[in-house]
Amino acid sequence: MPVLYDRLLKLKEMFNSKFGSTPKFYVRAPGRVNIIGEHIDYCGYSVLPMAVEQDMLIAVEPVKTHTLQLANTNPLYPDFSTSANNIHIDKTKPLWHNYFLCGFKGIQEHFGLSKLTGMNCLVDGNIPPGSGLSSSSALVCCAGLVTLTVLGMSLSKVELAEICAKSERYIGTEGGGMDQSISFLAEEGTAKLIEFSPLRATDVRLPSGAVFVIANSCVEANKAASSHFNVRVMECRLAAKVLAKHKGLQWDKVLRLEEVQTKLGVSLQEMLLVTEDALHAEPYSREEICKYLGISLEELRTQILTPNTQDELTFKLYQRAKHVYSEAARVLQFKQVCEEAPHNAIQLLGELMNQSHRSCRDMYECSCPELDQLVDICRKFGAKGSRLTGAGWGGCTVSLVPADMLSSFLTNVYEAYYRRNSRSPALEKHSLFATKPGGGALVFLEA
Incomplete structure (x- = not known):
């Protein structure tokens, strides 16, 4: 890890000039790319990510005062200071330091601590922000591990x-837990099937004759700053309740689409048929949902909708449920192809990725013109499969490229998307790269 070692040394120097002292330890947490399984973790379904080599690094020095001082090597992110015993997370402005505070507060609350020691922290991240590679969750995880280490406590x-997944919701994003799970559970050389309730990770060996290439659309997408993400979470929740009611289940206790399948004891294919039967393609008004469930508008607003979805007038239930059940099936097919390794494995995996993008674009409506253009360019120049990755509405694509075509692929995609669209040269440098599965979060005692 020579590059990481150089970064640690540089971080140590910067820490010294910033705080006039030496860090006691460093924590690293990686970003991730989700290969397949988009927008289904918060519905209870398995996903298939791998950690990338890009990460968040934090240099840390515990201090005797109760002040938490946060600084960032990126001059765009201003310094922040607060009392360690009075953490306030501002949901209205998802500024960088709030993600650190999420991880800090999550550990504090888990152990029920009121008096916490202060610390000086210098953060250095090389995950492009708003790119769908999970820079915000990596910072939450890094902060959680920093706080745990300062306290001298241990957790699995x-x-x-699980704590970091829960604590990221302090910022107002109703995520599902994939990003935090892969950040901690990742191992070099293998992707992971991440399952929930209970949380567990299984190795998935990717085919040897191909590489995954990440391409940044250069459209920033901030989950916490827009309502798109939380509205989709709510649409899935409402779809689960309507499907449960349709099948005579106790719908008021149901929150996730996976629960409906489990309670019915049927396959994902059968759930797609239930969706066709029970839901209509036209958007549902709040009144129609209330009438079907037998509740008042006030009950819908206060007991089901979240504060950031209460103003929505219509909800697309059929499209969201159809995406979730079909995407959950694609994840399992992807894993099966990797395990069986047939001679045309790369072709089969690529087709599953292409199907995933179509579903994200048409059924979940979480793509954007730049992502669609980038996916088309990647396929044109040799990718067997290409799809948006992360929340969408900007960010990155991930493409499965035969290893012997990598060099020409990178050259051609660079020319067709970045140069012709005259994207910012600063962005271009980090915008297109091949990646292999990296390792999970770590604590270093020495730089």
Whole structure:
């Protein structure tokens, strides 16, 4: 890890000039790319991500005062200071330091601590922000591990992942837990099937004759700053309740689409048929949902909708449920192809990725023109499969490229998307790269 070592040394120097002292330890947490399984973790379904080599690094020095001082090597992110015993997370402005505070507060609340020691922290991230590679969750995870280390306490990786997944919701994003899980549970050289309730990770060996290439659309997407993400979460929740009611289940206790399948004891294919039977393609008004469930508008607003979805007038239930059940099936097919490794494995995996993008674009409506253009360019120049990755509405694509075509692929995609669209040269440098599965979060005592 020579590059990481150089970064640690540089971070140590910057820390010294910033705080006039030496860090006691460093924490690293990686970003991730989701290969397949988009927008289904918060519905209870398995996903298939891998950690990338890009990460968040934090240099840390515990201090005797109760002040938390946060600084960032990126001059765009201003310094922040607060009392360690009075953490306030501002949901209205998802500024960078709030993600650190999420991880800090999550550990504090888990152990029920009121008096916390202060610390000086310098953060250095090389995950492009708003790119769908999970820079915000990596910072939450890094902060959780920093706080745990300062306290001298220990938790399993699974416990840490669950605490950080829960604590990221302090910022107002109703995520599902994939990002935090892979950040802690990742291992070099393998992707992971991440399952929930209970959380567990299984190795998935990717085919040897191909590489995954990440391409940044250069359209920033901030989950916490727009309502798109939380509205989709709510549409899935409402779809689960309407499907449960349709099948005579106790719908008021149901929150996730996976629960409906489990309670009915049927396959994902059968759930797609139930969706066709029970839901209509036209958007549902709040009144129609209330009438079907037998509740008042006030009950819908206060007991089901979240504060950031209460103003929505219509909800697309059929499209969202159809995406979730079909995407959950694609994840399992992808894993099966990797395990069986047939001679045309790369072709089959690529087709599953292409189907995933179509579903994200048409059924979940979480793509954007630039992502669609980039996916088309990647396929044109040799990708067997290409799809948006992360929340969408901007960010990155991930493409499965035969290893012997990598060089020409990178050259051609660079020319066709970045140069012709005259994207910012600063962005271009980090915008297109091949990646292999990296390792999970770590604590270093020495730089």
